[in-house]
Amino acid sequence: MRIASLLTLALISGTATAADTARQRMEAFSHALKSVSASFHQSVTDANGHRGDESQGTLALEAPRQFRWETMQPYEQTIVADGSRVWVYEPDLEQVSVRSQNNEEAHSPLTVLTDLTQLDTQFTTSEGGSHDDLVWLKLTSKAKDPQFDYAELGFDGSSLQRMRFKDQLGNTTDIRFADWKRNPGFAAGTFTFTPPKGVDVVGDVKPDAEVFPVRN
Numbered sequence: 001m002r003i004a005s006l007l008t009l010a011l012i013s014g015t016a017t018a019a020d021t022a023r024q025r026m027e028a029f030s031h032a033l034k035s036v037s038a039s040f041h042q043s044v045t046d047a048n049g050h051r052g053d054e055s056q057g058t059l060a061l062e063a064p065r066q067f068r069w070e071t072m073q074p075y076e077q078t079i080v081a082d083g084s085r086v087w088v089y090e091p092d093l094e095q096v097s098v099r100s101q102n103n104e105e106a107h108s109p110l111t112v113l114t115d116l117t118q119l120d121t122q123f124t125t126s127e128g129g130s131h132d133d134l135v136w137l138k139l140t141s142k143a144k145d146p147q148f149d150y151a152e153l154g155f156d157g158s159s160l161q162r163m164r165f166k167d168q169l170g171n172t173t174d175i176r177f178a179d180w181k182r183n184p185g186f187a188a189g190t191f192t193f194t195p196p197k198g199v200d201v202v203g204d205v206k207p208d209a210e211v212f213p214v215r216n
Contacts, residue, residue, distance in 0.1 A: 022127055022137035025155040030116040035062040035186065039179045047170030060184075063114035065101065066191035080193040087193040096195045098203035109139055109151050109163065128152055134161055 020028075037060045044053045057071040064083075071077040078089040081101050088097045112119045119125065122143070128136030134154035141148065147167070154162035163175045195201050 020135070022135045022153065022155055023125060025135060026119075026137055026153065026160075027116060029155075029160060030113060033063075033114050033182065035060070035183050036113070037061070037179075037181045037184050037186075038177045041176045041178075043174050045172045045174070060186060060190055061110065061114060062186065062191060065111075067110060068190055078193070080191060082191050082193065087195075089193070089195070089199075094199045096193075096199050096201045098201065108147070109153065109165075112139075113160075132162070 037058065039058050040056065042053075042055045042057075043051060045051050054074070055071045056073045057069065057077075059070070060068040065081060066083050067079075067081045069079040076091045078087075080087045080089075084101055086099050086101050089095075109123075112122065119139075123139040123141055126138045126140075128138040130136070132154065134156055137153045137155070139151045139153070140146075141150075148165040149168065151163065151165035153160055154164070159180055160177060162177070164172060166172050
């Protein structure tokens with residue numbers, strides 16, 4: 001199943017200086033951030049260095065647990081987390097898969113972007129230095145069974161430009177962001193999903209999803 005690698009985004013308020021560390025830039029970005037939207041270009045390189053899938057699309061994120069990730073090219077796919085369930089819709093397969101939204105999302109950099117209190121709780125962080133004209137922050141998950149070996153966030157002077165992470169199979173995903181909108185007003189229904197008529201719906205959803213504690 002072609003499920004986009006979810007991990008994402010941001011825009012920082014104010015102007016960062018050349019002396020700012022990556023951690024400082026991330027903290028500036030997260031300040032007062034409740035929601036964000038952007039476009040992305042994603043590429044995947046396997047453990048042997050072979051470049052494979054590339055995709056483009058848009059994302060929307062709203063604290064504390066809602067997101068929408070839409071791939072437009074080369075194929076269509078929609079992933080919606082509504083706070084209790086995660087829906088994955090693949091139009092070409094005429095299929096929707098659904099599962100309970102649980103604590104796995106808490107160990108994603110996606111969560112940290114709108115809730116900086118989770119940064120040191122869920123990750124060990126270290127400065128990754130400067131390269132590719134960006135300043136990098138490295139995140140290593142504290143989870144017992146992490147979804148990735150590490151993630152790197154690359155900041156310029158004003159925004160998060162790139163995100164890279166390496167999975168357990170040695171594949172490296174590189175996501176480049178653009179067109180940031182900070183705290184936008186999302187249309188009603190952005191973070192809800194209703195399966196279209198006629199598509200197969202697969203998955204075993206518990207009546208009550210696990211709830212990750214949210215700090216106000």
